[in-house]
Amino acid sequence: MHPISRRGLLRAAGAGALVLPLAGRTAPAASAVPTGASVGAVWVGAGPFDHVYDPSTARRRYLNDHTLVQADGRWHLFSIVGDSAPPGQAPDSAAEVSLAHASAPSPSGPWRSHPDALTVDASYFGEEHLWAPHVVESGGVHWMFYAAGGRAGAAVNAATSTDLSTWTRLPSGPLFRGTAARDPMVLRIGAEWVMYYTELSGPGGRHQVCYRRSADLLTWGEPGVAFADAATAADGVSVTESPFVVARDGWYHLFIGPRNGYEGTDVLASQDPFRFSVDGYAGHVPGHAVEVVTDGRQWWASAAGWFRRGLYLAPLDWRSTPPPWQSPDNPVAAPDVHGRLTVFALDAADRSVLRRVQTGPDTDTWSDWEVFGTPAGAVPVLGRNADGRLEVFSLAPDGAALHHRVQRSDGGWSDWEVFGGPAGAAPAVARNADDRLEVFALAPGGALIARRRQSSPGSTGWDDWDPGFG
Structure with a gap:
């Protein structure tokens, strides 16, 4: 072979x-x-x-x-x-x-x-x-x-x-x-x-x-x-x-x-x-x-x-002109735990995850771009806890896993961890009525949708994946 x-x-x-x-x-x-x-x-x-x-x-x-x-x-x-x-x-x-x-x-x-x-x-x-x-x-x-x-x-x-x-x-x-x-x-x-x-x-x-x-x-x-x-x-x-x-x-x-x-x-x-x-x-x-x-x-x-x-x-x-871009590579942005806008994008050269942060919630000045993660298959997806802490979900370039990183209350970040895999695309993330984050991920080729929920609002723990969501 x-x-x-x-x-x-x-x-x-x-x-x-x-x-x-x-x-x-x-x-x-x-x-x-x-x-x-x-x-x-x-x-x-x-x-x-x-x-x-x-x-x-x-x-x-x-x-x-x-x-x-x-x-x-x-x-x-x-x-x-x-x-x-x-x-x-x-x-x-x-x-x-x-x-x-x-x-x-x-x-x-x-x-x-x-x-x-x-x-x-x-x-x-x-x-x-x-x-x-x-x-x-x-x-x-x-x-x-x-x-x-x-x-x-x-x-x-x-x-x-x-x-x-x-x-x-x-x-x-x-x-x-x-x-x-x-x-x-x-x-x-x-x-x-x-x-x-x-x-x-x-x-x-x-x-x-x-x-x-x-x-x-x-x-x-x-x-x-x-x-x-x-x-x-x-x-x-x-x-x-x-x-x-x-x-x-x-x-x-x-x-x-x-x-x-x-x-x-x-x-x-x-x-x-x-x-x-x-x-x-x-x-x-x-x-x-x-x-x-x-x-x-x-x-x-x-x-x-x-x-x-x-x-x-x-x-x-x-x-004679470029067609509309059909891709998940658009940047994403959200306010962080201190109310500062944070933008995530992919490096055009090696597809590393990049980040740029507003220096203050009421200013128009920004930090320089910095490497926030290793190469990814798509721009990461953001979830925001009720207390304002961001959570980042990133797709590995070969689809081997979803990766996850959590913001701390002081504005710092946890280390990356494997969140699940393999997956067919970057996941969708939302906060439900009881303030728990929920993640919905597509299997390779769109064969099924799986779901994973926070154990409690703002928790670092998560329930097991439910592969039978759809």
């Missing part, structure tokens, strides 16, 4: 008393404007996602990494498929051993299910799973590229078809292997084919989007690095999954995730298809494993994931 992937990110969700986050690091927000963004439609925005296809039959099933291809007047979907897990748990990625197939007259449907396109074949160079298919056509032949690990390590394999129903694996075996090579996507650029895929710089190394070039789709050159994130395998979160590149009007747009949560995809723009950076941030799409398609008139973003039933579709908007 590969060292890390989205399929392993939420495995911890099955452990512990509370099943609650997955949240990745994000690119800088709108301050990081792509060079030349004022010329042409460089920014990307997306409308709401509609549920357009459910693969469930006798049992509830999900789709994940997928591909859409148009042929003979119909659209074809090929996708990871698996059985949905109980609420609050993540499916077993090792059980993803077939690729679903469906077709429709348009991306919005209606979709008709077909027999699975491929099932795992252990006799074929040790295949153990089938992940992340991508299909392109060349000379009347469709090529399907997919990730299939094995004892010999991560592999990118290929199969071909002339009718999109019967697929034949290449007799020569895997196209190449890598440290964590998976999620292939192929694009025609000039006279050659370019494959983008997610990778690590080495065991425990940085998360990357790599590329290889080919003239014939069969023989691929040495890898290059199109994008390298600051996150490493040691951070426990992969943020270069599902790479998808769109060429449009002289620009190349790289869609990658999960970023800003499991169901989040960032867009990076560049005029060089082999060099992307966070300085080219060009938008955010609130979906998992996002693919981009067009029929020549309308652009769409498709999405699918573990915690959804099937395929979702949203209109994609190419813009």
Whole structure:
């Protein structure tokens, strides 16, 4: 198995008393404007996602990494498929051993299910799973590229078809292997084919989007690095999954995730298809494993994931101005125990929790920004006790836990403590009629809502989590 992937990110969700986050690091927000963004439609925005296809039959099933291809007047979907897990748990990625197939007259449907396109074949160079298919056509032949690990390590394999129903694996075996090579996507650029895929710089190394070039789709050159994130395998979160590149009007747009949560995809723009950076941030799409398609008139973003039933579709908007920011990264503020406004935000560089405090309740002077906590998955949430003491609830960057810090009556603060986890987002906090704080936290993928209450008003003690709130 590969060292890390989205399929392993939420495995911890099955452990512990509370099943609650997955949240990745994000690119800088709108301050990081792509060079030349004022010329042409460089920014990307997306409308709401509609549920357009459910693969469930006798049992509830999900789709994940997928591909859409148009042929003979119909659209074809090929996708990871698996059985949905109980609420609050993540499916077993090792059980993803077939690729679903469906077709429709348009991306919005209606979709008709077909027999699975491929099932795992252990006799074929040790295949153990089938992940992340991508299909392109060349000379009347469709090529399907997919990730299939094995004892010999991560592999990118290929199969071909002339009718999109019967697929034949290449007799020569895997196209190449890598440290964590998976999620292939192929694009025609000039006279050659370019494959983008997610990778690590080495065991425990940085998360990357790599590329290889080919003239014939069969023989691929040495890898290059199109994008390298600051996150490493040691951070426990992969943020270069599902790479998808769109060429449009002289620009190349790289869609990658999960970023800003499991169901989040960032867009990076560049005029060089082999060099992307966070300085080219060009938008955010609130979906998992996002693919981009067009029929020549309308652009769409498709999405699918573990915690959804099937395929979702949203209109994609190419813009000359930044879209509204869809994220939980806005700063938060509240008066503290001395009545002074206190503002919390995330550092754009490493997502540390920052704080700035009013020097007095009746002044307009402020302290300098200071580090208040380690990197977080979202801006913290504040609760305020009846006596004015603040309580801060912070989401760990990998969703491993919620963290908690309490203000003392003298204005100082307790140490950070683990409050619960894993969770799918920053919690909601409110004070009820008897002055006890209550915390409501979302499980990974929104599978359930759990609740925890103070034992008594202003107490440092809390009741156990109630995972059955909703």
